[in-house]
Amino acid sequence: MTTTTAPPRAAQRRLDRLERIWEEPSGLVGWLTTVDHKRIGILYFFTSLAFFVAGGIEALLIRTQLLGPNGTVVSPELYNQLMTMHGVTMIFLAVIPMQIGAFGNYLLPLMIGARDMAFPRLNAFSYWVFLVSGIFIYTSMAVGAAPNAGWFDYVPLGSRQFSPGPGIDFYTLGLIFTGISTTASAINFIVTIFKLRAPGMSLNRMPLFCYAILAVSFALVFALPSLSTALIFLELDRALGMHFFDVGFGGDPVMWQHLFWFFGHPEVYIIILPAFGIATAIIPTFAERKMVAFALVALAEILVAFIGFGVWAHHMFTVGLPTVSQTYFAAASMMVVIPSAIQLFAWITTIATGKPRFETPLLFIIGFIVLFMIGGLTGVMTAAIPFDQQAHDTYFIVAHFHYVIFGAAVFPVLGGIYYWFPKVTGRMYNERVGKVSFWVTFAGMNLTFFPMHIVGLLGMPRRVYSYPGDVGWSTLNLIETLGAYLLAAGLLTIVANLLVSYRRGARAGNDPFGGDTLEWSVSSPPPSYNFPVIPKVSSPYAMWDRKDREDDEQRLAEGELVLEEGHETPSSTVLDADWDEILDMPSKSWAPVVLAVVLGLVFAMMLLQHYVTALGFAALAGLVLAAWNWKEPQVA
Amino acid sequence: MSVGRAVAGRPADPRRGRWRRVAPLASAVLVALLAGCGPLSPLDPQSEPARRISVLWWVMLAVAGVVFAGACVMLVAGWIRRREWGLPVLGERPRLLDGSVVAFGIVIPVITLVALFAWANVGIVQETDSPPPDAGMKIEVTGSQWWWQVRYPGTPAVTANEIHIPARTPVTIVTEAEDVIHSFWIPRLNRKVDSLPGHANRVELFAERPGVYRGSCAEFCGQQHARMGVSVRADPPERFRAWLASMSAPRPAPATPLARRGEQVFMSKQCASCHTIRGTPARGEVGPDLTHLKTRATLAALTIPNRRGYLAGWVVDPQAVKEGAKMPALDLTGPELQALLEYLESLR
Numbered sequence: 001m002t003t004t005t006a007p008p009r010a011a012q013r014r015l016d017r018l019e020r021i022w023e024e025p026s027g028l029v030g031w032l033t034t035v036d037h038k039r040i041g042i043l044y045f046f047t048s049l050a051f052f053v054a055g056g057i058e059a060l061l062i063r064t065q066l067l068g069p070n071g072t073v074v075s076p077e078l079y080n081q082l083m084t085m086h087g088v089t090m091i092f093l094a095v096i097p098m099q100i101g102a103f104g105n106y107l108l109p110l111m112i113g114a115r116d117m118a119f120p121r122l123n124a125f126s127y128w129v130f131l132v133s134g135i136f137i138y139t140s141m142a143v144g145a146a147p148n149a150g151w152f153d154y155v156p157l158g159s160r161q162f163s164p165g166p167g168i169d170f171y172t173l174g175l176i177f178t179g180i181s182t183t184a185s186a187i188n189f190i191v192t193i194f195k196l197r198a199p200g201m202s203l204n205r206m207p208l209f210c211y212a213i214l215a216v217s218f219a220l221v222f223a224l225p226s227l228s229t230a231l232i233f234l235e236l237d238r239a240l241g242m243h244f245f246d247v248g249f250g251g252d253p254v255m256w257q258h259l260f261w262f263f264g265h266p267e268v269y270i271i272i273l274p275a276f277g278i279a280t281a282i283i284p285t286f287a288e289r290k291m292v293a294f295a296l297v298a299l300a301e302i303l304v305a306f307i308g309f310g311v312w313a314h315h316m317f318t319v320g321l322p323t324v325s326q327t328y329f330a331a332a333s334m335m336v337v338i339p340s341a342i343q344l345f346a347w348i349t350t351i352a353t354g355k356p357r358f359e360t361p362l363l364f365i366i367g368f369i370v371l372f373m374i375g376g377l378t379g380v381m382t383a384a385i386p387f388d389q390q391a392h393d394t395y396f397i398v399a400h401f402h403y404v405i406f407g408a409a410v411f412p413v414l415g416g417i418y419y420w421f422p423k424v425t426g427r428m429y430n431e432r433v434g435k436v437s438f439w440v441t442f443a444g445m446n447l448t449f450f451p452m453h454i455v456g457l458l459g460m461p462r463r464v465y466s467y468p469g470d471v472g473w474s475t476l477n478l479i480e481t482l483g484a485y486l487l488a489a490g491l492l493t494i495v496a497n498l499l500v501s502y503r504r505g506a507r508a509g510n511d512p513f514g515g516d517t518l519e520w521s522v523s524s525p526p527p528s529y530n531f532p533v534i535p536k537v538s539s540p541y542a543m544w545d546r547k548d549r550e551d552d553e554q555r556l557a558e559g560e561l562v563l564e565e566g567h568e569t570p571s572s573t574v575l576d577a578d579w580d581e582i583l584d585m586p587s588k589s590w591a592p593v594v595l596a597v598v599l600g601l602v603f604a605m606m607l608l609q610h611y612v613t614a615l616g617f618a619a620l621a622g623l624v625l626a627a628w629n630w631k632e633p634q635v636a
Numbered sequence: 637m638s639v640g641r642a643v644a645g646r647p648a649d650p651r652r653g654r655w656r657r658v659a660p661l662a663s664a665v666l667v668a669l670l671a672g673c674g675p676l677s678p679l680d681p682q683s684e685p686a687r688r689i690s691v692l693w694w695v696m697l698a699v700a701g702v703v704f705a706g707a708c709v710m711l712v713a714g715w716i717r718r719r720e721w722g723l724p725v726l727g728e729r730p731r732l733l734d735g736s737v738v739a740f741g742i743v744i745p746v747i748t749l750v751a752l753f754a755w756a757n758v759g760i761v762q763e764t765d766s767p768p769p770d771a772g773m774k775i776e777v778t779g780s781q782w783w784w785q786v787r788y789p790g791t792p793a794v795t796a797n798e799i800h801i802p803a804r805t806p807v808t809i810v811t812e813a814e815d816v817i818h819s820f821w822i823p824r825l826n827r828k829v830d831s832l833p834g835h836a837n838r839v840e841l842f843a844e845r846p847g848v849y850r851g852s853c854a855e856f857c858g859q860q861h862a863r864m865g866v867s868v869r870a871d872p873p874e875r876f877r878a879w880l881a882s883m884s885a886p887r888p889a890p891a892t893p894l895a896r897r898g899e900q901v902f903m904s905k906q907c908a909s910c911h912t913i914r915g916t917p918a919r920g921e922v923g924p925d926l927t928h929l930k931t932r933a934t935l936a937a938l939t940i941p942n943r944r945g946y947l948a949g950w951v952v953d954p955q956a957v958k959e960g961a962k963m964p965a966l967d968l969t970g971p972e973l974q975a976l977l978e979y980l981e982s983l984r
Contacts, residue, residue: 076859076959150856156833157816157858162781247834253817254832289721292730293737300741318819318830318854320837323765330757334749342741348707349733352714353722366711373707377700380749384696384756386689386764389827390678393819393854457693459676459823461854464862471850472674 011556015532017564022115022528024588033588035120036528040127041106042424047131048098054138055089056488058082063448063484066477069469079465080148081167085141087151088171091271092178093134095409099274100185101130103416104213106424108189110519110526111207113198113535113542115569118191121589121628126184128596133177136603140170147171150463152264153234155245155256160238166607169238172231173603179224180599186220189213195571195580198518201537202576207517208291208540211298212277215305216270222309223266230259239609254319261312269308271405275412276301276343279365282412282419283347285515286362287354290541292346300339300346307336317388326385333383340376344369360434361513364415367442371407375400378453393463396456402449414441414494421498422512426524427505433497441490447483451476516541521549534561534570537577591628598624675850678823682849683842685764685826692756699748764827766838767808775799777811779818779831779853781962782860783924783937792914793883796924797937799868800883802876803846812836819855822868828854843870850938859960865938879931886915887927887983898979901972910963913983923963929983936961948977 024030024039034040061082065073074082105123109116117123140146147167149158158168193214197206233244234256243249245256284291291297310332317326347369356362378400382388391397422428455476460467467473511520518535519526520543533556536548543549555561563569567585572578598621605614674680681687713724722728776787777799786795801807811820813831821828822841829837843849853864871879890896899916902908908918914927932942936958940946949956952973954963968976 076862080859149858154817154856157856162816162858254835292733296734296737296741318828320766320830320832320835323761327757327761331753334753337749338742338745341745342737344707345741346737348710348714349737352710352717353728353733354714355721356714356718358715358718369711370708373704377704380752381693381696381700384692384752384760386685386756386760386827387692387696389764390686390689390693390823392828393856457677457679458674459678459852461821461852461861463856466862471676 008557010559011532014556014559014562014564015527018529018532018562019527021564021567024528030588032593033124033590035116035124035586035588035592037105037109037117037120037123038424038526038528040123041102041104043127044097044101044105044130047127047134048094048102051089051093051134052095052098055086055094056491058086058089060484060488062086063481065465066467067481068478069467069474071466074465076465077148080150080463081141081146083463084147084150084153084171088137088147088175090405091151091267092175093130093137095271095405095413096182097130098413099271099278099409100182100189100213100216101127103274103278103413103420104185104189107420107519108192108210108213109196110522110530111210111517112193112196112201113518113531113537114192114196115530115563115567116585117188118196118583119188121586121592122184122188124589125592125595126181126188128593129181129184129599130178132596132600133174133181133603136177136600136607137170137174140167140174145170152260155234155237155253156247158234158256159245169235169607172235172238173607176228176231176235177599177603179228182220183224186217186224189217190221193217194574196569196583197572197577198535198537199570199572199577199579201542201572203574204295205537205540205542205577207542208280208294208298208301209277209517211301212273212280215302216273219266219270219273219305219308223263223270226259227263227267230256230263233259235606239606254316257316257319258313261315262309265312265315266305266308268401268404269304271409273301273305275368275409276304278412278416278419279347279368281515281517282361282365282415283350284354284541285419285513286359286365287351287356288514289350289354290516292349292353293342294540297343297346300342303339304336307332307339311336314383314388317385318392330383330385334380337376337380337383340372344373344376359513360429360431360438361415361419363435363438364411364418367438368408368411368415371403371411371445375403375407379404391456393461394456395452395460395462398462399449399452399456402452406445406449411441411445414438417494417498419513420519421501422508423519423524423526425502425505426508427501428508428512429501429505430497433493437490437493437497439490440493441487444483444485444487444490448480448487449483451479451483455480511543516543518542521552532556532562534563536561589628591624595621595624595628675848676823676852680824682824682844682847683826684844685840685842686824688760688763689827692760696752766829767806767840769838771808771840772806773802774808774810775801777809777820777831777866778814779811779820779857779864780814781816781858782853782864782958784820784853784864784866785814785924788880788883791880791884793880794912794914794925795883795928795932797866797934798932799866800876800879801841801843801868801870802873803843803870805842805873807841809839809841810836811839816857817855818853818857818864820851820866821854822849822851822866824849825868830855841868843868846870846872852938860958863937863939863958865934867934867938882984883928883931887913889915890979890982892978892982894975894978895982896979898975898977898982901968901976902979905966905968905972905976906964907966926980926983929980931984944977944981947980948973951976951980 024034024036061074065071065079145165145167147170149163149168153171156162193210236242237244243251245251245253280291311329313321313329314333382391418429418434455473458472460473508524510523522531533552535552538545538548567587568582569585571580571583573580598617602614602617605617678686679690681690774789776789778785784797786799811829811831813833818831819828820831825841825843826839829839847870849868851866853861890899908920910920910922912919912925935942935946935950939958953965954961
């Protein structure tokens with residue numbers, strides 16, 4: 001834990017100069033034109049949090065409808081819209097933007113010793129497209145025409161013939177639109193990780209969180225085109241009368257499933273990989289030891305993403321594919337277990353052989369480990385084809401994926417929110433309330449989702465707006481609904497804790513937990529320029545290398561590696577992070593938000609099938625893009 | 637900062653110990669809850685394929701339980717030993733730890749998974765795989781939004797939602813969809829197969845004893861996916877043959893004047909444009925065949941019982957029973973409804 005001593009006068013002058021160069025204006029204009037990765041991370045945080053709340057309300061309505069048999073809280077049509085929007089919201093608008101947009105954006109440059117992402121304006125653009133596309137999708141709900149064919153929208157149900165209204169068009173166009181945001185983010189992360197690491201941070205000295213972001217970014221770049229293809233084909237069928245999925249014209253509805261799940265399965269690893277990264281950041285800090293088998297864990301994170309591309313048809317074991325194909329996919333699905341098993345064992349061993357401090361962030365990670373084990377084990381069971389052919393499309397699967405999504409992605413997010421709250425806000429949260437919030441959330445989560453395993457094995461199918469009273473499902477559904485309310489209470493406790501702590505929490509220093517990564521070397525919150533001196537890095541646990549951190553202070557005093565001539569950050573070579581060149585970074589810009597809004601208009605026109613107007617707006621977008629690229633990034 | 641201080645010799649947090657004692661009791665309760673519970677449970681198998689899958693499940697659960705318990709033991713050990721570095725007795729041993737990650741993260745999982753793969757995906761899958769196209773007795777089941785048409789090839793027999801089969805006889809269900817993707821599933825007899833438009837899937841049903849086996853559509857197919865039940869009734873072979881013979885016959889001629897009036901109402905009120913009643917001009921293909929409607933136990937795909945009052949409600953206001961159903965509400969007078977009911981109830 002560092003103490004901050006007042007820097008000598010020369011150093012203070014340098015800090016002031018850096019401040020003047022990097023500081024962005026406050027107020028609405030400042031936020032609309034921001035290119036600071038920290039501000040963008042905060043914008044992502046609150047926006048994805050808002051969508052998480054929306055998805056949570058949808059979930060509570062679903063659970064309330066299923067409280068008892070033959071429920072009448074909502075109509076069948078509204079229920080089907082709710083369950084579709086719940087899936088779409090949670091996956092595309094909440095969990096992924098939260099992890100990649102909020103955590104990834106805020107932390108990655110700090111962890112690699114950089115002053116911003118490689119493409120700061122592209123970063124801002126990603127956020128604004130995310131916001132506008134989310135609004136686009138939710139406009140469907142405002143006009144009473146939300147998509148209602150499930151988050152994977154199988155055809156022919158999703159075709160114009162069986163879903164004649166605009167709901168599915170909101171789905172197809174909205175997700176293509178959101179995909180632009182995510183693809184841009186992924187590209188930004190890859191380039192940042194490869195080129196902007198502080199000189200000396202060779203790839204084997206990069207923190208594990210960054211490995212997770214690298215893996216997830218590659219997965220996104222390769223998976224999203226498959227989804228976009230499927231969505232474009234579907235929209236062409238729906239709007240222009242083509243027949244990609246139309247059996248009568250030689251099309252194939254099963255092709256939708258292949259295209260969708262080729263994306264959809266890597267998507268679930270995309271959901272979970274950043275959470276692995278958060279866990280690997282929290283565990284060493286609270287276990288007070290380095291990660292066991294660091295290299296194996298880093299490799300495993302990459303392998304999960306890679307092998308995850310080969311398993312997609314395990315979502316299709318009941319479609320009637322040839323046996324030999326199914327056997328291949330089942331084998332691949334079992335192979336993908338191995339990297340997860342490696343990581344689980346390494347995490348548990350690290351905790352067990354360290355001196356773990358069971359404080360709130362670590363409690364959430366231990367909860368994550370327990371829940372991920374359960375979700376992972378039920379996942380292994382579904383790789384047994386005959387068992388899957390009974391469990392598929394029942395609540396057993398709903399239980400499985402909520403354990404891996406909520407348990408294994410959201411729990412680390414909650415732990416990470418607590419962990420980095422002091423860094424972002426400069427205040428400490430309340431530890432006792434934190435522990436209470438963990439236990440209530442953990443209890444609520446299990447109470448909601450564990451009985452789903454049972455009720456699924458009692459034959460309850462998924463996506464049913466009600467169920468009969470004579471089949472033995474009623475009591476379990478009641479428990480699940482009560483659990484959902486308890487879970488909501490736990491989550492609200494977290495929010496309340498953080499809201500109150502934001503105002504009245506004790507001031508946090510640079511490093512309240514004894515963290516191992518570089519974000520803990522700067523103030524809480526970090527200065528606009530992140531690092532006064534580009535840090536020297538000798539290991540993946542840069543904060544624990546005290547000599548290097550003391551050398552940084554020496555260099556500030558001597559003016560070495562401060563890079564104060566403008567918006568400057570160094571770039572380095574890909575593998576060994578030798579000095580490459582000094583980059584000039586852009587300052588605030590209107591182009592990202594304007595371009596995002598114009599693109600929103602393009603998609604809105606396509607939804608309304610005013611294609612000529614859409615083309616007009618696309619031309620306008622081209623002009624904005626030209627304006628964006630007109631000049632090199634300016635020195636402040 | 638941490639919860640509960642350790643006192644020499646006693647674990648600091650009694651809650652954890654209590655939880656571990658509760659776990660075996662909880663699992664016993666769960667097993668009791670599950671055993672033989674409910675008419676739609678794949679864990680109440682009534683045929684060999686379903687039984688083998690059920691056994692597979694219990695073994696997987698047991699192995700998963702062992703793995704999970706092992707991990708929990710390690711976490712609890714981490715709690716108990718949180719003031720000491722490294723392994724018990726052995727202390728700090730990085731190479732040993734790396735080796736244990738390889739052993740428990742790679743070697744043991746690979747062995748377990750290969751065993752599971754061999755048993756389930758090479759062994760059991762041969763039992764549950766689709767029967768060959770030329771196997772024995774076939775029944776064609778076509779999924780529509782939101783009901784199942786049931787045909788017996790080689791006979792004129794057509795019915796809906798309630799399939800009869802001979803007990804102790806292998807029967808191949810050949811299923812396709814009329815519109816969107818559905819999925820045919822009788823959990824206690826075998827796994828599910830999707831009903832696709834334009835591509836037939838097959839699943840074998842072999843009921844070891846006579847009885848009724850409930851199922852449901854198992855692929856989201858639109859507004860009333862939740863109300864698309866299906867059932868299989870297995871009868872002794874002679875009873876089945878008698879049933880099939882009566883189902884193959886045209887409708888029994890209406891015997892009373894009221895029933896004859898009812899048939900006129902049926903023909904004049906658009907019913908014939910969607911429904912078939914063999915032996916009459918009604919040849920509609922949109923909705924279920926009604927030739928022997930009264931032999932069915934339920935209406936609207938197992939949504940309501942097939943009794944006079946329910947039938948009346950269904951015919952007069954289908955949207956109240958199954959919102960979104962393709963059947964329009966008919967504008968019937970009281971006497972017309974009474975006649976129609978008399979007629980429909982005569983269709984044995």
